[in-house]
Amino acid sequence: KTVCVTGASGFVASNLVKLLLEQGYSVKASVRSPNNPAKTEHLLKLDGAKERLHLFKADLLEEGSFDAAVNGCDGVFHTASPFLTAVSDPQTELIEPALKGTLNVLGSCSKASSVKRVVRVLTSSLAAVAFNTRPKTPEVVIDETWFSDPDFCKEMKLWYVLSKTLAEEAAWKFAEEKGMDIVTINPAMVIGPLLQPTLNTSAESIANLLKGSETYSNSISGWVNVKDVANAHIQAFEIPSASGRYCLVESVVHNSELVQILKKLYPSSQLPQKCADDKPFAPTFQVSKEKVKSLGIEYIPLEQSLMETVESLREKNFVQ
């Protein structure tokens, strides 16, 4: 089978391409900069790449850019979307590429589907699920029926979260209008082995803790291993009954707990000693693991995911 992966250079996508090639797929991989070795070398040296990986140049902001990559594919995995935390212009740096890019890719899919029925898997995020005014307490279980609220995101200046929320909303609207079959994968913060030579935002959050900063922020995050995320994408494509959204979260922990786990694993590392503020710790919450069971995912535990991340960060000299 031939599938397309958009934004193939990235952290999540590289792991997805690796798994697809291992499973015998032919992969049409879209990248922004096919002539930049830092964006392609790690893909070209994957097992099976020589025979079954084909690179295509495509940009999220150019209409029709994905036509060639998508055409003739049995499935499309749309992962490309900027994940940046510090931006000076959220509209052009985050929202436009996320939103226009998603509609561009789905537009290419709808043109291609005249030839063949295509299943599309969109890499959304827990960012499009959990950010709204609903209270969070340890008893609250967030699930696939939750949606983030764009007004709340704007008020809180959560621009990346807003970009993912608007992109997913637009994707569902487009799919409904065109009678198109889409599935979204909504992972929390993704960690695990880095295949690409650059530091992506979620791995950077672990690198920052290991770089000897004095404090950690008073916040809660969900975590999941990139190998489980890659696998969930493929299962969502392969299982005919897969539909709707799938939250992917192995553990939800406060940063204080994350630091404790890292301290236990790496006693000699210089981890932050205290919380950045002296307010009560942000209240924790749960994320349902029910629906994702139907994709057959058995989560890799957080400790192992952290070890794989730190090993990668050290190997690539992002941390000592």
Ligand code: NDP
């Ligand atoms: P990366 O930054 O590693 O990858 C992002 C990818 O998007 C890169 O390939 C990048 O291309 C591409 N991209 C960005 N802007 C454009 C553009 N204008 N045109 C074409 N391609 C573009 O991030 P991740 O791998 O972490 O994220 C991948 C997906 O997973 C995103 O959709 C993200 O929202 C989602 N996600 C990630 C989570 C995480 O914790 N990592 C959690 C939940 C969801 P280039 O390499 O050329 O910059």
